[in-house]
Amino acid sequence: MRFGFVVPWADAEDVGDLAAAAEASGWDGLFVWEPVWGVDAWISLGLAAVRTSKIRLGTMLTPPSRRRPWELAGQVATVDRLSAGRVTLSVGLGAVDSGFEAFGEECDRRVRAELMDECLDVMCGLWGGQPFSFEGRHYQVSPTEFPTIGHTVQQPRVPIWCVGALGRPKSMERAMRWDGLIPQVMEDGVARQPTLEEIAGIRDLVGDRDYDIVVEGEGSEHSPAAWADAGATWWIESMWSAMSEADAALAVTDRLREGPPDR
Numbered sequence: 001m002r003f004g005f006v007v008p009w010a011d012a013e014d015v016g017d018l019a020a021a022a023e024a025s026g027w028d029g030l031f032v033w034e035p036v037w038g039v040d041a042w043i044s045l046g047l048a049a050v051r052t053s054k055i056r057l058g059t060m061l062t063p064p065s066r067r068r069p070w071e072l073a074g075q076v077a078t079v080d081r082l083s084a085g086r087v088t089l090s091v092g093l094g095a096v097d098s099g100f101e102a103f104g105e106e107c108d109r110r111v112r113a114e115l116m117d118e119c120l121d122v123m124c125g126l127w128g129g130q131p132f133s134f135e136g137r138h139y140q141v142s143p144t145e146f147p148t149i150g151h152t153v154q155q156p157r158v159p160i161w162c163v164g165a166l167g168r169p170k171s172m173e174r175a176m177r178w179d180g181l182i183p184q185v186m187e188d189g190v191a192r193q194p195t196l197e198e199i200a201g202i203r204d205l206v207g208d209r210d211y212d213i214v215v216e217g218e219g220s221e222h223s224p225a226a227w228a229d230a231g232a233t234w235w236i237e238s239m240w241s242a243m244s245e246a247d248a249a250l251a252v253t254d255r256l257r258e259g260p261p262d263r
Contacts, residue, residue, distance in 0.1 A: 203231025
């Protein structure tokens, strides 16, 4: 199992400092969340890329439904080159209560799923190089000869982790098309973390495929080793309580310097 940390609250400069502290303390990855409005995730990760040399960097997570695919493709590829191939892109429908309606973003679940699927297809096509064309319900792309730097270091593309809702075939089929699963269980419209037994069931479904199963939590409340035994490949430490601290970045730095939970 590998160990990552999702930054709950920090400006871009802080993310660079936190990434350096995480790498020095033995963490395997540092992740940031992507808000509707606020600190830009990819500028933050770009700064983290030049402050580190080994740790993986990514979002936790990006809602593609509110992004233009070509802009997101360029941001991800740029950070992948800056980091010499250390980026992971995590995607999901996103939480509509995080400002979607206030800023006029699409809130319909079905439409957001369509936009995400098309966005990912367009990004992967652009990373593959020109000529590229795409005709979808929401996006259309024609081949262009305009010069650009758009390649990724990781080939054939940047790894993509996707949220999948257990018990919802379309959601799980989508996640299984990519490189990793961020599993959720929906109960009465509310998402919860899967149980150890549910994670073990996912591992049986994946089989021998090289595929990540990602779980998130606080090491003080859960046993990462138990999740690893069940089949999870990444433990993402969360510390959302730091958002109520007077200095959230300092609180996170202290936690990062303690190092990841016992392996």
